Amino acid sequence: MTKKNELLRTRYRQYIEEQLELALKVRIKPLKRKVRYVAGVDASFPGNYVRAAAVVIDVATFETVDEAVGELPVEHPYVPTLLYLREGPALLKALLSLRRTPDVVLVDGQGILHPRRFGEACYIGVHSGMPVAGVAKSRLAGRHRPVKLKKGLWEPVYVEGELRGAVLCTRDNVKPVYVSPGHLMDLNDALNITLQATGSYRIPEPLRRAHKLAGSSGSSRTGCG
Protein backbone atom coordinates (compact mmCIF):
# COMPACT_ATOMS: atom_id res chain seq x y z
CA MET A 1 0.00 0.00 0.00
CA THR A 2 2.94 2.26 0.67
CA LYS A 3 4.61 0.97 -2.45
CA LYS A 4 1.52 1.89 -4.43
CA ASN A 5 1.95 5.50 -3.35
CA GLU A 6 5.53 5.44 -4.53
CA LEU A 7 4.38 4.36 -7.96
CA LEU A 8 1.74 7.07 -8.01
CA ARG A 9 4.29 9.66 -6.98
CA THR A 10 6.49 8.66 -9.87
CA ARG A 11 3.56 8.80 -12.25
CA TYR A 12 2.61 12.18 -10.83
CA ARG A 13 6.05 13.75 -11.19
CA GLN A 14 4.64 16.39 -13.55
CA TYR A 15 2.26 17.51 -10.82
CA ILE A 16 5.14 17.73 -8.38
CA GLU A 17 6.96 20.09 -10.72
CA GLU A 18 3.82 22.20 -10.94
CA GLN A 19 3.56 22.09 -7.16
CA LEU A 20 7.09 23.45 -6.81
CA GLU A 21 6.15 26.34 -9.09
CA LEU A 22 3.01 27.14 -7.12
CA ALA A 23 5.01 27.03 -3.90
CA LEU A 24 6.93 30.09 -5.14
CA LYS A 25 3.69 32.10 -5.08
CA VAL A 26 3.03 31.49 -1.40
CA ARG A 27 3.45 34.60 0.74
CA ILE A 28 3.98 34.23 4.47
CA LYS A 29 3.71 37.57 6.24
CA PRO A 30 1.91 39.00 9.26
CA LEU A 31 -1.81 39.54 8.82
CA LYS A 32 -2.72 43.16 9.47
CA ARG A 33 -6.47 43.03 9.09
CA LYS A 34 -8.57 42.46 12.16
CA VAL A 35 -10.32 39.09 12.04
CA ARG A 36 -14.04 38.69 12.56
CA TYR A 37 -15.33 36.30 9.91
CA VAL A 38 -13.56 32.95 9.82
CA ALA A 39 -14.39 30.34 7.21
CA GLY A 40 -13.73 26.62 7.34
CA VAL A 41 -13.66 24.26 4.33
CA ASP A 42 -13.77 20.47 4.24
CA ALA A 43 -14.77 17.65 1.88
CA SER A 44 -16.38 14.21 1.83
CA PHE A 45 -16.66 11.51 -0.86
CA PRO A 46 -20.22 10.18 -1.07
CA GLY A 47 -19.58 8.15 -4.22
CA ASN A 48 -17.74 9.10 -7.40
CA TYR A 49 -17.71 12.78 -6.61
CA VAL A 50 -16.21 15.22 -4.14
CA ARG A 51 -18.63 17.10 -1.94
CA ALA A 52 -17.09 20.22 -0.38
CA ALA A 53 -18.53 22.68 2.10
CA ALA A 54 -17.58 26.13 3.37
CA VAL A 55 -18.95 27.66 6.57
CA VAL A 56 -18.32 31.17 7.89
CA ILE A 57 -18.70 32.10 11.54
CA ASP A 58 -18.50 35.37 13.42
CA VAL A 59 -15.77 34.77 16.02
CA ALA A 60 -17.41 37.33 18.28
CA THR A 61 -20.62 35.31 18.63
CA PHE A 62 -19.74 31.94 17.07
CA GLU A 63 -22.88 32.20 14.96
CA THR A 64 -22.81 30.79 11.43
CA VAL A 65 -23.21 33.76 9.09
CA ASP A 66 -22.90 31.99 5.74
CA GLU A 67 -22.40 28.57 4.19
CA ALA A 68 -22.13 26.94 0.77
CA VAL A 69 -21.37 23.61 -0.85
CA GLY A 70 -19.79 22.57 -4.13
CA GLU A 71 -19.51 19.22 -5.89
CA LEU A 72 -17.21 17.94 -8.62
CA PRO A 73 -16.37 14.48 -9.97
CA VAL A 74 -13.35 12.73 -8.43
CA GLU A 75 -10.38 12.91 -10.80
CA HIS A 76 -7.46 11.82 -8.65
CA PRO A 77 -6.74 9.15 -6.05
CA TYR A 78 -5.44 10.13 -2.64
CA VAL A 79 -1.68 10.59 -2.83
CA PRO A 80 0.17 11.85 0.27
CA THR A 81 1.64 15.35 -0.40
CA LEU A 82 -0.76 15.90 -3.32
CA LEU A 83 -4.07 15.97 -1.46
CA TYR A 84 -5.24 19.18 -3.13
CA LEU A 85 -5.37 17.52 -6.53
CA ARG A 86 -8.18 15.35 -5.21
CA GLU A 87 -10.25 17.84 -3.22
CA GLY A 88 -8.81 21.31 -3.85
CA PRO A 89 -11.01 22.32 -6.82
CA ALA A 90 -14.21 21.36 -5.00
CA LEU A 91 -13.12 23.22 -1.86
CA LEU A 92 -12.47 26.32 -3.98
CA LYS A 93 -15.86 25.99 -5.63
CA ALA A 94 -17.61 25.97 -2.27
CA LEU A 95 -15.45 28.78 -0.86
CA LEU A 96 -16.04 31.05 -3.86
CA SER A 97 -19.79 30.42 -3.67
CA LEU A 98 -20.01 32.20 -0.32
CA ARG A 99 -21.94 35.46 -0.35
CA ARG A 100 -20.02 36.91 2.55
CA THR A 101 -16.27 36.98 1.93
CA PRO A 102 -14.44 35.80 5.07
CA ASP A 103 -11.43 37.58 6.56
CA VAL A 104 -9.49 34.33 6.81
CA VAL A 105 -9.95 30.66 5.88
CA LEU A 106 -9.12 27.46 7.77
CA VAL A 107 -8.46 24.33 5.74
CA ASP A 108 -8.64 20.71 6.89
CA GLY A 109 -5.03 19.86 5.99
CA GLN A 110 -1.50 21.25 5.99
CA GLY A 111 -0.23 24.72 5.05
CA ILE A 112 3.55 25.08 4.53
CA LEU A 113 4.12 22.27 7.05
CA HIS A 114 4.63 20.06 4.01
CA PRO A 115 7.64 18.31 2.37
CA ARG A 116 7.59 20.81 -0.52
CA ARG A 117 6.08 23.75 1.34
CA PHE A 118 2.75 23.48 -0.46
CA GLY A 119 -0.09 21.79 1.36
CA GLU A 120 -3.79 22.07 0.60
CA ALA A 121 -4.13 25.34 2.56
CA CYS A 122 -1.49 26.91 0.28
CA TYR A 123 -3.43 25.76 -2.77
CA ILE A 124 -6.60 27.43 -1.45
CA GLY A 125 -4.66 30.58 -0.60
CA VAL A 126 -2.84 30.97 -3.90
CA HIS A 127 -6.01 30.30 -5.89
CA SER A 128 -8.34 32.53 -3.88
CA GLY A 129 -6.02 35.34 -2.84
CA MET A 130 -7.35 35.01 0.70
CA PRO A 131 -5.40 34.60 3.96
CA VAL A 132 -5.42 30.87 4.77
CA ALA A 133 -4.19 28.55 7.50
CA GLY A 134 -3.99 24.77 7.58
CA VAL A 135 -5.27 22.78 10.57
CA ALA A 136 -4.55 19.06 10.21
CA LYS A 137 -5.64 16.27 12.53
CA SER A 138 -2.40 14.36 12.10
CA ARG A 139 1.20 14.77 11.00
CA LEU A 140 2.41 14.68 7.42
CA ALA A 141 5.95 15.98 7.86
CA GLY A 142 8.27 17.56 10.40
CA ARG A 143 9.83 16.89 13.78
CA HIS A 144 8.87 18.30 17.16
CA ARG A 145 8.93 17.82 20.91
CA PRO A 146 5.88 16.28 22.54
CA VAL A 147 3.24 18.87 23.49
CA LYS A 148 1.83 19.23 26.99
CA LEU A 149 -1.87 18.43 26.74
CA LYS A 150 -3.02 21.77 28.09
CA LYS A 151 -5.23 24.03 25.98
CA GLY A 152 -3.30 26.81 24.27
CA LEU A 153 0.13 25.21 24.59
CA TRP A 154 2.09 24.34 21.47
CA GLU A 155 5.47 23.18 20.18
CA PRO A 156 7.26 24.31 17.02
CA VAL A 157 7.52 21.83 14.14
CA TYR A 158 10.57 21.80 11.87
CA VAL A 159 11.18 20.44 8.39
CA GLU A 160 14.75 20.37 7.19
CA GLY A 161 15.68 22.43 10.24
CA GLU A 162 13.24 25.18 9.33
CA LEU A 163 10.26 26.30 11.40
CA ARG A 164 7.18 25.43 9.35
CA GLY A 165 4.31 25.09 11.79
CA ALA A 166 3.23 24.01 15.25
CA VAL A 167 1.53 21.21 17.14
CA LEU A 168 -1.22 22.90 19.10
CA CYS A 169 -3.32 21.57 21.94
CA THR A 170 -6.85 22.98 21.47
CA ARG A 171 -8.36 21.19 24.50
CA ASP A 172 -7.04 19.72 27.73
CA ASN A 173 -6.04 16.06 27.48
CA VAL A 174 -6.91 15.76 23.81
CA LYS A 175 -4.74 14.89 20.83
CA PRO A 176 -3.19 18.10 19.42
CA VAL A 177 -3.62 19.43 15.86
CA TYR A 178 -0.98 20.54 13.35
CA VAL A 179 -1.23 24.23 12.48
CA SER A 180 0.66 26.13 9.78
CA PRO A 181 0.16 29.22 7.64
CA GLY A 182 -0.95 28.60 4.08
CA HIS A 183 -0.87 32.09 2.55
CA LEU A 184 -0.92 35.78 3.50
CA MET A 185 -0.38 35.21 7.24
CA ASP A 186 2.31 33.89 9.57
CA LEU A 187 2.47 31.13 12.17
CA ASN A 188 1.41 33.41 15.03
CA ASP A 189 -1.67 34.46 13.08
CA ALA A 190 -2.51 30.83 12.29
CA LEU A 191 -2.23 29.87 15.96
CA ASN A 192 -4.25 32.84 17.22
CA ILE A 193 -7.01 32.36 14.68
CA THR A 194 -7.21 28.63 15.34
CA LEU A 195 -7.60 29.23 19.07
CA GLN A 196 -10.06 32.08 18.56
CA ALA A 197 -12.25 29.89 16.37
CA THR A 198 -12.13 26.92 18.73
CA GLY A 199 -15.15 26.31 20.93
CA SER A 200 -15.87 23.23 23.02
CA TYR A 201 -14.25 20.70 20.70
CA ARG A 202 -10.84 19.73 19.46
CA ILE A 203 -11.52 20.98 15.93
CA PRO A 204 -12.17 24.72 15.34
CA GLU A 205 -15.90 25.48 14.82
CA PRO A 206 -15.68 26.58 11.17
CA LEU A 207 -14.05 23.25 10.28
CA ARG A 208 -16.41 21.18 12.42
CA ARG A 209 -19.43 22.77 10.78
CA ALA A 210 -17.97 22.48 7.29
CA HIS A 211 -17.24 18.81 7.97
CA LYS A 212 -20.81 18.26 9.09
CA LEU A 213 -22.25 20.14 6.09
CA ALA A 214 -20.06 18.25 3.64
CA GLY A 215 -21.08 14.97 5.19
CA SER A 216 -24.87 15.17 4.91
CA SER A 217 -26.89 15.91 1.75
CA GLY A 218 -27.69 19.11 -0.10
CA SER A 219 -27.78 20.77 -3.55
CA SER A 220 -25.19 23.32 -4.71
CA ARG A 221 -26.03 26.62 -3.04
CA THR A 222 -26.40 28.00 0.42
CA GLY A 223 -28.05 25.60 2.81
CA CYS A 224 -30.86 27.59 4.46
CA GLY A 225 -29.92 31.04 5.69
Next chain:
DNA sequence: GCGACAG
Protein backbone atom coordinates in the same frame (compact mmCIF):
# COMPACT_ATOMS: atom_id res chain seq x y z
C1' DG B 1 17.47 0.13 0.57
C1' DC B 2 13.70 0.69 4.32
C1' DG B 3 10.02 3.35 6.42
C1' DA B 4 6.61 7.45 6.65
C1' DC B 5 2.90 9.49 4.52
C1' DA B 6 -2.77 15.44 5.51
C1' DG B 7 -7.74 13.32 3.76
Next chain:
DNA sequence: ATCTTGTCGC
Protein backbone atom coordinates in the same frame (compact mmCIF):
# COMPACT_ATOMS: atom_id res chain seq x y z
C1' DA C 1 -11.77 9.73 3.34
C1' DT C 2 -14.82 5.24 4.20
C1' DC C 3 -16.83 0.71 6.34
C1' DT C 4 -19.42 0.64 11.74
C1' DT C 5 -21.64 -0.77 18.10
C1' DG C 6 -20.91 -0.38 22.10
C1' DT C 7 -18.37 1.60 25.59
C1' DC C 8 -15.00 3.98 28.92
C1' DG C 9 -14.38 8.49 31.12
C1' DC C 10 -14.90 13.53 32.44
